[in-house]
Amino acid sequence: MILFESFTIKGLRLKNRITMAPLFLGYANPDGTPSPLLIDHYQEMASSGVAMVVVENIAVDVLGMGWPFMLRADDDRFIEGLSRVSKAIRGNGALAFAQINHTGRYAYGTERVAPSSVRTGEVVPRELTRDEIEGVIDSYAKAAKRIKEAGFDGVEIHGGTGYLLVQFLSPRTNHRTDEYGGDLANRMRFPLRVVEAVMDAVGQDFPVGYRFLADEMLPDGLQLEETRAYAGELVKRGVAYLSVMVGTYDSFYLPEYKEMEREQGYMVKFAHEVKAAVPATPVIAAGRIQTPEFASNIIEKGEADLIGLARVLFADPLWPKKARGEIKEPIVACEPTCSLCMQRIMKGKPAYCSQWSKERREVFSKKIGEER
Numbered sequence: 001m002i003l004f005e006s007f008t009i010k011g012l013r014l015k016n017r018i019t020m021a022p023l024f025l026g027y028a029n030p031d032g033t034p035s036p037l038l039i040d041h042y043q044e045m046a047s048s049g050v051a052m053v054v055v056e057n058i059a060v061d062v063l064g065m066g067w068p069f070m071l072r073a074d075d076d077r078f079i080e081g082l083s084r085v086s087k088a089i090r091g092n093g094a095l096a097f098a099q100i101n102h103t104g105r106y107a108y109g110t111e112r113v114a115p116s117s118v119r120t121g122e123v124v125p126r127e128l129t130r131d132e133i134e135g136v137i138d139s140y141a142k143a144a145k146r147i148k149e150a151g152f153d154g155v156e157i158h159g160g161t162g163y164l165l166v167q168f169l170s171p172r173t174n175h176r177t178d179e180y181g182g183d184l185a186n187r188m189r190f191p192l193r194v195v196e197a198v199m200d201a202v203g204q205d206f207p208v209g210y211r212f213l214a215d216e217m218l219p220d221g222l223q224l225e226e227t228r229a230y231a232g233e234l235v236k237r238g239v240a241y242l243s244v245m246v247g248t249y250d251s252f253y254l255p256e257y258k259e260m261e262r263e264q265g266y267m268v269k270f271a272h273e274v275k276a277a278v279p280a281t282p283v284i285a286a287g288r289i290q291t292p293e294f295a296s297n298i299i300e301k302g303e304a305d306l307i308g309l310a311r312v313l314f315a316d317p318l319w320p321k322k323a324r325g326e327i328k329e330p331i332v333a334c335e336p337t338c339s340l341c342m343q344r345i346m347k348g349k350p351a352y353c354s355q356w357s358k359e360r361r362e363v364f365s366k367k368i369g370e371e372r
Helices: 036-046 076-090 130-149 164-169 189-202 224-236 255-260 268-277 292-300 311-315 319-324 340-346 358-371
Strands: 007-009 012-014 018-020 052-059 095-101 154-159 208-215 242-246 283-285 306-309
Touching: 036 052, 036 076, 036 358, 052 076, 052 130, 076 095, 076 130, 095 130, 130 154, 130 189, 154 164, 154 189, 164 189, 164 224, 189 208, 189 224, 208 224, 208 268, 224 268, 242 268, 268 283, 292 306, 292 319, 306 311, 311 319
Parallel strands: 018 052, 018 306, 052 095, 095 154, 154 208, 208 242, 242 283, 283 306
Antiparallel strands: 007 012
């Protein structure tokens, strides 16, 4: 099965084509350090048989935190904790990448910053000044350097889910009239500068991946015509891979999006579009890829190079071993009509899966009762 053939990303050998896509679960300590629950989770994800694990949503700036229970990399004091995460992953057979992020107008605090003052819920964020933009770029670069110092194999820049980089790219949320707003060339300026600064900070031999939003799934939002051009600019700057997703918090709860995401592989056609635009760059496809046969078909058809499992792997951490035939039990599927994990996150609670066994859920409840 092609799913279990090796693959190389910028000199790093992946033992197969399966990766763990970043999935925020709210497992960090309130001070931004890893909890025992978080370490246990990543040990399990790494030992699942995937080739690469991407740790989710690590804050580069305290104003850019989307949740209180979020890992941080905005100060040197967080390097020690992050190194424990990288060791938990690498010590259990997988490559370790870490995703860095600034949530912009989606931050959980009342003081929020964004490219423009576009209302988000009950809060209107403050427009970033040019000097503040320079500071945020520097924050990304310093956070990436800390990720490298913490022993990770690579870093992933979060350019998805409608967070700060997307907020600059999107005509919906970027109403600036300076060099960072207006046409696509200007709207790309900030995220491309972030990429360049990160690469300068970590060096050309350290892989820098990119979580890539292909389409906001909103009529007045960022769409494929512009994102394909943006993908080309990222490739010119040497990104190691593009991990493709669609939708933002402004579209996730629309009936048409909720209907679409129940389908197996609902993001794959977007990954295929991006792959066609940048054929020489590795592309990761995600989006409820439930079966090994479906996953292998994506690669065989050239729609993507790698498979990203997030909620599917959370539902069944034995998915890769079952896919390979090492374990004969059937795969436990992520339930398409269920959003328990997301609902708990939105309530500020650590996530668990409705498909877990009663025993597993009881162990989990005991753990969070001890740690929270």
